[in-house]
Amino acid sequence: xxxxxxxxxxxxxxxxxxxxxxxxxxxxxxxxxxxxxxxxxxxxxxxxxxxxxxxxxxxxxxxxxxxxxxxxxxxxxxxxxxxxxxxxxxxxxxxxxxxxxxxxxxxxxxxxxxxxxxxxxxxxxxxxxxxxxxxxxxxxxxxxxxxxxxxxxxxxxxxxxxxxxxxxxxxxxxxxxxxxxxxxxxxxxxxxxxxxxxxxxxxxxxxxxxxxxxxxxxxxxxxxxxxxxxxxxxxxxxxxxxxxxxxxxxxxxxxxxxxxxxxxxx
Amino acid sequence: xxxxxxxxxxxxxxxxxxxxxxxxxxxxxxxxxxxxxxxxxxxxxxxxxxxxxxxxxxxxxxxxxxxxxxxxxxxxxxxxxxxxxxxxx
Numbered sequence: 001x002x003x004x005x006x007x008x009x010x011x012x013x014x015x016x017x018x019x020x021x022x023x024x025x026x027x028x029x030x031x032x033x034x035x036x037x038x039x040x041x042x043x044x045x046x047x048x049x050x051x052x053x054x055x056x057x058x059x060x061x062x063x064x065x066x067x068x069x070x071x072x073x074x075x076x077x078x079x080x081x082x083x084x085x086x087x088x089x090x091x092x093x094x095x096x097x098x099x100x101x102x103x104x105x106x107x108x109x110x111x112x113x114x115x116x117x118x119x120x121x122x123x124x125x126x127x128x129x130x131x132x133x134x135x136x137x138x139x140x141x142x143x144x145x146x147x148x149x150x151x152x153x154x155x156x157x158x159x160x161x162x163x164x165x166x167x168x169x170x171x172x173x174x175x176x177x178x179x180x181x182x183x184x185x186x187x188x189x190x191x192x193x194x195x196x197x198x199x200x201x202x203x204x205x206x207x208x209x210x211x212x213x214x215x216x217x218x219x220x221x222x223x224x225x226x227x228x229x230x231x232x233x234x235x236x237x238x239x240x241x242x243x244x245x246x247x248x249x250x251x252x253x254x255x256x257x258x259x260x261x262x263x264x265x266x
Numbered sequence: 267x268x269x270x271x272x273x274x275x276x277x278x279x280x281x282x283x284x285x286x287x288x289x290x291x292x293x294x295x296x297x298x299x300x301x302x303x304x305x306x307x308x309x310x311x312x313x314x315x316x317x318x319x320x321x322x323x324x325x326x327x328x329x330x331x332x333x334x335x336x337x338x339x340x341x342x343x344x345x346x347x348x349x350x351x352x353x354x355x
Contacts, residue, residue: 035346042342065274069327072278073334080337109341 020158020176034161037153045146049139058138061210067129074125075118082117083109089243091162091235111147112225112244115218116251134211141196143217148192155185165231182231191224212259219255222248274327281331282338285312289339290346309336 024031052058062068087108088095095108122135154163158176165182167173173180195217203213226248234242241249292308312332319329 039342039346065278066327069274069278069330069334073330076334076337080340083341 018156020156021160022156022158024156033156034153037150037156041146041149041153044149045142048145049142052141053138055138061133061135061137063131063133063135067131068135070125070129071122071131071135074121074123076121078121078124079114079118082120083111083114085117086110086113086243086247093235110244111150112222112247112251115143115221116247119218119251134214136211136214140199140213140217144192144196144199148189151185151189151192155183155189161185162234163232166233184228184231187228187231188224191228192221195220195224215255215259219252222251222255226252277325277327278331278334281316281328282335285316285332285335286339286342288312289335289343293339293343312336 022033024033024036053062063071087110090110091108119136126132126135151163154161158164159178163185164174164176165184165187167179168182169180170182172183174183174186175181199213199217199220202216226245229242229245229248232242234244236242236245238246289308289312293305313336316329316332316336319325319332322329
């Protein structure tokens with residue numbers, strides 16, 4: 001019996017000349033790009049995590065599931081609160097506008113807040129269930145994959161996603177509808193791909209210290225975010241920096257401090 | 267006669283999926299639109315059930331899974347709701 005083929009037609013608005021947001025038409029449905037990319041990102045990164053954690057180098061560091069489930073819970077709650085709180089701090093005028101609308105608080109998420117909040121949640125949970133080993137190394141490549149795919153959705157959403165850059169005359173500027181701007185979402189995807197390759201090469205050849213890969217990823221990504229935020233039209237209301245930049249600096253300092261603490265251990 | 271085996275992994279992830287589907291049906295079905303208090307009530311019910319189950323060793327993984335499904339549902343289900351609202355508007 002011949003294999004049945006499912007034809008899925010994806011129609012972009014008009015080739016490279018896109019109208020943002022670029023809605024995707026699949027199987028008769030008109031899908032918002034951010035929704036689709038976010039769901040694909042969650043699914044792909046979770047599938048990759050399930051495969052990566054089976055590798056012996058990560059499996060050795062994984063505590064029993066009776067402890068690990070609390071760590072997962074801590075990560076989820078931390079990521080939820082972190083991503084929300086930093087989004088509120090990033091643009092307080094959007095979320096705490098007068099008259100106050102509680103529904104506004106639900107919208108908006110930030111990756112930096114999610115990462116730092118998730119990390120904090122994991123550390124709190126590990127302290128409660130007395131897990132001493134590092135558990136983040138297996139999450140690095142799934143996180144990179146999920147973030148890169150998610151950024152595709154941010155790019156296709158355009159101006160309403162608030163992740164675009166400032167206006168530019170550079171030839172690769174993208175017109176989201178109000179003139180060419182830095183495609184900071186694409187810069188981030190390019191960085192993540194290069195960073196993943198670099199980390200992969202380093203991880204396979206260098207010393208595989210427990211927790212080192214996760215800290216290298218977090219500090220590298222946060223430094224990138226600190227730099228690229230200068231290309232975004234976000235409100236720099238905290239001593240000339242945005243909330244995401246301050247959080248990035250704080251997170252990088254925490255990473256370096258914890259790395260130094262590990263080195264100084266006998 | 268087979269002795270039932272206790273699998274924390276299976277119980278945990280099954281509970282996460284059940285909790286997620288519960289939220290998807292609740293919010294997707296429009297029940298949250300009937301009264302704003304229902305949103306809190308639905309989350310409180312899931313959290314309460316999860317915390318209660320955590321007191322019993324064999325149900326602990328199920329309880330932890332139900333509690334973990336709260337932030338997962340908040341992040342995924344609300345994204346879907348916002349996307350639908352954006353399309354409809």
